[in-house]
Amino acid sequence: MRLFPSLFVLGVGLAAALSAERADAAERTFTVEYKAAKGCPSRETFVDEIKRRTAVARLAGPGEQPEVSMRVKLDVKRRKATGRLDMTIGTTATQRDLEDPSCAEVVSALALLAALAIDPLAETAHLPPLPLPPDPHVPGEVGTRPAIPEPKLLETDPHYLGVTDAKVPREREGYLLVPASLPAFPYVPPPPPRDRPFDVGPGTAFSLDVATAPVPLAGVSGFIGFRSLEDDLPWSIRAEVTYSVSAGLASIGPDEPSGAEAIEGASFRFLRGRLEGCLPGWLPTSWVRVWPCGSLAGGALWGQVRKSVPVPKPDEANRFNGLGDQTKQQFVGLSEGTSPWFVGGLAGRLELAPAEWFAFELRAGPDFPLVRGSFKDENGGEIFTAPPITLSLGIGASAAF
Known part of the structure; x- marks a missing residue:
């Protein structure tokens, strides 16, 4: 009767070893030669999007022969971003060209194509945005705006706040409570659409x-x-x-x-x-x-x-x-x-x-x-x-x- 526990332990060990071997075999290494115009996402952003879509992608180390070689070139011209992705897998070479008003969207689309080339089962859905870094002013909260500081009483002569034209009244005209600093992440409205094509x-x-x-x-x-x-x-x-x-x-x-x-x-x-x-x-x-x-x-x-x-x-x-x-x-x-x-x-x-x-x-x-x-x-x-x-x-x- 003591044979069964021993066989069970041996089976679990063999299964773990086989799983680790399969995981190592499933990894595919790649390299990226990246050239981007000013204002486009960095190489790290491109690599991170690939890794977020598939767990089998890994950057090749120094001296390691990659399975997939990539070359990315991004350019912005006349308010349009264009991107080119050249990939070499073994002896097969492919090329894809994309364009969009947003350079970030071009990079995201090229990263999706690269992830599918590495792993046909890669995630194809739109990736959610990364969480914001922790706020040092609010312990325990992640991805939230900093809290608005306590207001303070202004008792000074008339002046202007920042670059706005909001005049602060004199003390005799009443008290005005304003925050000590403006909240983070101010809203910037998008530019209005062009009303004519020329x-x-x-x-x-x-x-x-x-x-x-x-x-x-x-x-x-x-x-x-x-x-x-x-x-x-x-x-x-x-x-x-x-x-x-x-x-x-x-x-x-x-x-x-x-x-x-x-x-x-x-x-x-x-x-x-x-x-x-x-x-x-x-x-x-x-x-x-x-x-x-x-x-x-x-x-x-x-x-x-x-x-x-x-x-x-x-x-x-x-x-x-x-x-x-x-x-x-x-x-x-x-x-x-x-x-x-x-x-x-x-x-x-x-x-x-x-x-x-x-x-x-x-x-x-x-x-x-x-x-x-x-x-x-x-x-x-x-x-x-x-x-x-x-x-x-x-x-x-x-x-x-």
Whole structure:
């Protein structure tokens, strides 16, 4: 009869040994190479979520060959968090890409995928939040807010509490009981949702048009723009008005006039409206934007020609020498003309944005006149006609909200 207790003890020992051996065999080691953008959860958070979902996962020790190798890369761009998980199990490699407005949600989802790769029976339900650390001011309580301290009586002159504008009344106006310190974990309301899917804002630029007139035209532009940086296909549209003038008198006509009148020079003014669309935008970083653009522009070019005639000028010295009278040019009037202007254009725009709502920009590109400016004199002779290709340049700044 004493044999049965001995066999029972032996059986219990063998069962315990087999259970320990199975537990050791069930463990799967893994390593994590982790690279995260600023504001994303740490590597420890990622590893902890894996261990909370499965008990068989264990980080490989130094010199230990892991069964599962992982590489995690997190990035935040244009208010979207993206995450990539590369896993190698034996000779099999897999890759998963996820995105979400919250980087913490991306990390949690990648940790779930990693846990399932280690243990197909891993927990898939949403994990509850970790309890708060014990409160040193309230012994025995875990995960609660610190108690509000006893109020104290203020007997001071008027002042302001913190950064608020709550004025404390004078002592004669009554007593006010306020806590010695504000409660922990203040409520921070979430930002309000955007009421539109795009930004809008004004801008201004200095412009330079080359070959539109015989001399470059310098001026200023004002515009209002609409853009979206949130979508997978960024776009930009703007309406612009430009007024520019010639830097000086343009030399036109023959150097030696053949008739009685001579053209001293011409000045030009230019008014243009432009509608420009840019798609798609290339945003390599959060502060650099490159836009390929196309546009249609229309307006008018005003020209003013200054004329003069030769007038005899007596010169006593020349007359004494027998050389006769000399002449000088005398201004006699202005001749004005206007020509319509309509072009299609291509351009590239580079934006450098120190802030999301503000950017410096540089724009350059050719215009192809469909209706070109042309000016002629009274006899029908051509004074100036714009070439088939002109150049438009601009440098300025813009804002968007």
